[in-house]
Amino acid sequence: MFRDIRPVLSALLRNRTGAVLVGLQVAIALAVLVNAVYIVKQRVDLIGRPTGLDVGNIFVLSSAGFTQDHDRYATMREDLAWLRSLPDVRAATSTNAIPLSGGGSSTGIATTPEASSEQTVPMNYFQVDEDGLEALGVTLAAGRNFRADEILPPDLNSDRAIPQVIITKALARSLFRTDDAVGKVVYDAFGRPTTVIGVIEHMQGSWLSWDKVDHVALVPEVASWSDNAYLVRTRPGTRAAVMRQAEEHLAASNTTRLIKFVRPLDYYRDRSYLSDRNMAVFLVTVTVLLAGVTALGIFALATFNVNVRTRQVGTRRAVGARRADIVRYFLVENWLVTTAGVVLGCALALAAGYQLSRQFELPRLDLYYLTGGVLALWLLGLAAAWQPARRAAKISPSMATRTI
């Protein structure tokens, strides 16, 4: 393949215009492709992070009272008792916020009562009852769950100490530099102590774009959100049916309230990642289009080169070139054009990657992607030039004697 490059190159250098244009196209394609693929990969990784939750089997139901005599806490007790009685419901809890939804509550805690703001660790908390762990589908790594008698009644002023809390490993590490937090004490902003009774393996909280999305605490308290909201975990495959059943039953069982929504938890995760997903789809589309246009450019150049050289090819065949030699000639010529483009494209890709990483605080372009991009464009070039090269090889040697 790489023998006899010199005469191919000198012929190419005497007909530069088309080659330069296609080379530039290849360079731009490489720069865009490599960075786009890299960004898409990051988005995909972001979207694919484990939530720690049993997302596929959880739904959220929210209801709000609209009459004077509506008793939200009595309603909550009835609703949860009914939900828990369903054979396909594994667990149900009231909650103050929906994980992965972009909305929730946060506060700061520390390992000493009089912590400075630097020593305070930010975290995201969910008010749940003794069914909380099971309803979220999270795994307890150490310690224990809340007992029913530990669940505090609702307190709208949130002005009291919380005796127990369950936290994630990530939060434990930020607080204590170790996962082993059971029995340790943390302090709220007023210096009131709380004992860690359990550690969750992993759980994502409310804000997926927050770098501390896994700093989560479960608090044993009846949720005091403005509306009643329940997290319900069903047995696999039954969620849709249970959602329908729950909506119907709860709407009828208590006429002092309205069901505001019943939604699978996936809805919130998808909504939170919507812009990431759109960005990825956009970049993939652009990349595919650009690769297609580049392939077309290479194909057009190769086709043109073959067409203007019918007699030359006939002559080469007449003086002894085999068909394979002709195919090789055009593939080598095309390879030289793509390679020139690829070399320039590497520089462009690195420059673009550097700019992107500075402007959008992305990690720097990984060189594996550049290598992959170079290989991809080489292959694209060979594939695009293959058909014209094969066509050239079919030119009859008798073209050499034809007088036009």
Added chain:
Amino acid sequence: MLAMRHISKVFRTDLIETHALRDFSLGVDAGEFVAVTGPSGSGKTTFLNVAGLLETFDTGAYLLDGVDISGLSDDERSRLRNEKIGFIFQSFNLIPDLDIFDNVDVPLRYRRMPAAERRQRIDSALDIVGLKSRAHHLPSQLSGGQQQRVAIARAIAGDPKFLLADEPTGNLDSLMARQVMDLLEQINEMGTTIVLVTHDPELARRAQRNVQVVDGQISDYRPFAAQAAPAMAGALA
């Protein structure tokens, strides 16, 4: 050296069949210089294409230097062309983007010859045609006669047994045509068999033997001198 027996070649298009060669038989001995003449469209180029393995034939038998051509693959035919045959074309067919040296190099590279040997052969071929000093000029920087001499250098650099030329002087004025003819005679004297297709009776007369093709067939085997008078008479009639 070259033996064709009852060769036929038919070109078929959607509408017509052209019998370019019919029952065509011709023998050329080693070292001969044969001129092929004939009216336009009579099949001279077709004959040369078949003889030079540029084209296949439909029926008949063809032995080139003792090798039966009919059973050969495309690659084997390429190899035979490369090693045994040199071509000279009416419109020179030099590669415009390669300099003179690289043009002469083309068939040698297809023979996978080592670089040093190629260089030496190119130098001596260019020497024979008197263009050694122009080795790094482009074809477009040479006159037509010079370009044809480069093409001759390309044809002989591989030291072929056969030289096939189709109207090699057709695009040249008479002075340059004579120079090219001198060169061909010189090459023939060194032992290369030459088959020359030409319209020019004056050039044809310089060949050892003259063959006329009419309507895809050899019309005459006699040497040119013996048939000169009737042929001229026919042309004038």
